[in-house]
């Protein structure tokens with residue numbers, strides 16, 4: 001995104017299109033994500049956010065959709081391999097899927113799924129991995145982490161599964177995490193704890209975060225760059241601090257529907273202590 005950044009982008013895409021059969025779901029999308037950046041993709045339901053996120057991570061099921069791009073590269077290497085699940089051991093890109101239920105392994109316990117990734121990535125003993133998994137679930141606002149670890153995904157609530165998916169996707173310390181609506185099933189405080197976990201990872205590890213949301217407030221609060229999609233197209237692409245200077249009518253519509261963030265100060269809310277240290281103020285006076 002950052003055009004002044006002269007280093008090689010972590011992820012670069014030029015003129016990407018996705019077709020589901022005859023339906024043109026993403027049209028001519030181009031963007032860059034650099035190390036340490038937090039980029040948000042925002043847009044209404046059906047605008048193509050998930051499709052773009054899946055395509056960027058190489059996760060589009062080739063039986064369902066066709067991805068074409070003039071260039072789609074990760075660390076300068078073309079992305080060609082389609083996958084359908086979170087890569088459990090491949091360092092690089094991982095994804096928090098919008099639909100946690102179909103993306104988690106239904107048979108294994110949550111604990112074994114998280115510790116499996118932790119042990120591969122960090123060479124931890126079983127006991128150390130288990131302790132680390134509990135620590136990470138705690139940071140995501142999971143109160144009874146040991147109980148959750150012993151459960152299978154189907155035994156958990158949607159919000160709990162979403163956090164489990166975040167824990168798995170971050171356990172491998174990916175260089176790029178694509179998180180599709182990572183807080184949609186969560187209440188405000190737990191959602192904030194989850195966003196802090198995700199952005200904390202970006203801040204500490206120089207990892208990049210590409211998160212998908214329909215929530216412009218979340219963009220203002222947690223993104224460096226905002227990509228606005230409308231009917232399959234990227235219609236606006238700007239630094240989050242410049243959101244109040246957005247031009248496209250759709251972005252203006254999104255902004256005008258938000259209660260003013262400076263009057264509804266999110267920092268005033270009681271927030272679960274995730275242990276995160278980096279916190280940025282909510283953009284004041286969003287929308288003017």
Ligand SMILES: Nc1ncnc2c1ncn2[C@@H]1O[C@H](COP(=O)(O)OP(=O)(O)OP(=O)(O)O)[C@@H](O)[C@H]1O
Pocket residue numbers: 020023025043044045046047048049050051052064098214
């Ligand atoms: N597997 C598929 N086959 C056919 N059409 C699809 C498929 N997946 C998505 N679409 C269509 O592509 C368009 C974009 O869908 P997508 O899921 O990317 O939107 P989205 O912006 O993520 O929406 P939401 O906010 O509801 O998650 C929609 O019109 C959707 O119906």
Ligand SMILES: [Mg+2]
Pocket residue numbers: 049050051098180
């Ligand atoms: Mg979606």
